[in-house]
Amino acid sequence: MLLHMPFMSCGxxxxxxxxxxxxxxxxxxxxxxxxxxxxxxxxxxxSGNRCNATQIYVVSHKGDTAKTSKETDCQTFExx
Ligand code: SF4
Numbered sequence: 001m002l003l004h005m006p007f008m009s010c011g012x013x014x015x016x017x018x019x020x021x022x023x024x025x026x027x028x029x030x031x032x033x034x035x036x037x038x039x040x041x042x043x044x045x046x047s048g049n050r051c052n053a054t055q056i057y058v059v060s061h062k063g064d065t066a067k068t069s070k071e072t073d074c075q076t077f078e079x080x
Contacts, residue, residue: 034050035050035051035053035056036049036050036051037049037050037051037074039074039077041079041080042074042077042078042079042080043078043079043080044056044076044077044078045080053076055076056074056075056076057074057075057076058072058073058074058075059072059073059075060072061073
């Protein structure tokens with residue numbers, strides 16, 4: 001049985017869906033699934049240059065910003 005919902009005919013439901021979807025999208029954090037790394041003496045390193053850490057923490061040498069990738073480092077590194 002369909003209930004009469006007056007706001008459905010005015011387009012409000014579509015607007016609500018759009019706002020809700022947009023809000024959900026903002027909350028989604030997409031993480032890198034495949035971190036490739038050449039540091040083969042790290043405990044998290046696997047063949048194929050894959051990183052097996054559940055997460056990595058990358059820092060900049062110069063505070064919160066970096067101009068090039070050379071100014072960044074993986075702090076998750078653990079020597080084998
Ligand atoms: S933790 Fe960092 S250094 Fe170690 S394998 Fe992963 S990306 Fe490379």
